Amino acid sequence: MRTASQTPSHEHSDRYTHGYERPVLAAHATRTAQTSAGYLLPHLRPGMSLLDVGCGPASITLDLAQRLRPGRVLGVDTSAQALAAARAEAARRGDSTTSFxxxxxxxxxxxxxxxxxxxxHQVLQHLADPVAALREMARVAGSLVAVRDVEYRTMSFFPDLPGLQMWLDTYRQIARANDAEPDAGRYLKAWAHAAGLADTTVTxxxxxxxxPDSVHWWSHSQAERVHGQAFTSEAIEAGRSAAEVEEMVQAWIDWGDSPDAYFTMTHTELLARV
Incomplete structure (x- = not known):
């Protein structure tokens, strides 16, 4: 496991473990400021400016922009596909001021x-050098750095299907092969301190x-993502067979069909005052 003092140097070659296929962008587009940045909302007021790093399809970005108007909001991402989705969503909402x-x-x-x-949001877990990224975010911030990342090892589910456990183990293996940290949440405070950010609040x-509705959506969304080319190819690179990938897909479907289905995950949120 990576510690704050063991973050590797970056060469701008991070590999986004999820990929940018349609099911991934569609899932990310369901996120809102309320569900994904609630810890930040009390600190915002109209007229503030905000930079959203790794904005993806921008559902969170545009929600934040609505709260901050007439403040300037810029979303940045490495992916042209994600930015195309972001601009399309801005147009759909009639937002002509948020830029990407x-x-x-x-x-x-x-x-x-x-x-x-x-x-x-959910960015540092995919980076080879999260400390360098936090240092750069702090350089640009005039007041506040806000980051939120999941910890994959906190994922808990029922029914306890072997195919779901295989999926979780495989994803964590793939992420680490990509020089990423799937359990990033637990490291946020240490990474922030290593980046020189001392005044932090963690929630x-x-x-x-x-x-039933959220179970159905999560089940089918995850099944599509596992069945996609990005995950399938990386899983096979990690030593899984095509049959095992299909087992993972079916496990997600079977999980969603259970009347007892339950799935939860924990996110760590960090506010750093600059």
């Missing part, structure tokens, strides 16, 4: 202290899928 740019977390296209808030929240 292709950039990575290690080299933000912004002057020192140019945004009141710099935000990143925890969870996502839970237990009602």
């Amino acid at each position: 740019e292709q950039a990575d977390a290690y080299s933000l296209p912004c002057a020192d202290g140019s945004f009141d808030v710099v935000h990143a 925890v929240s969870a996502w839970c899928y237990a009602d």
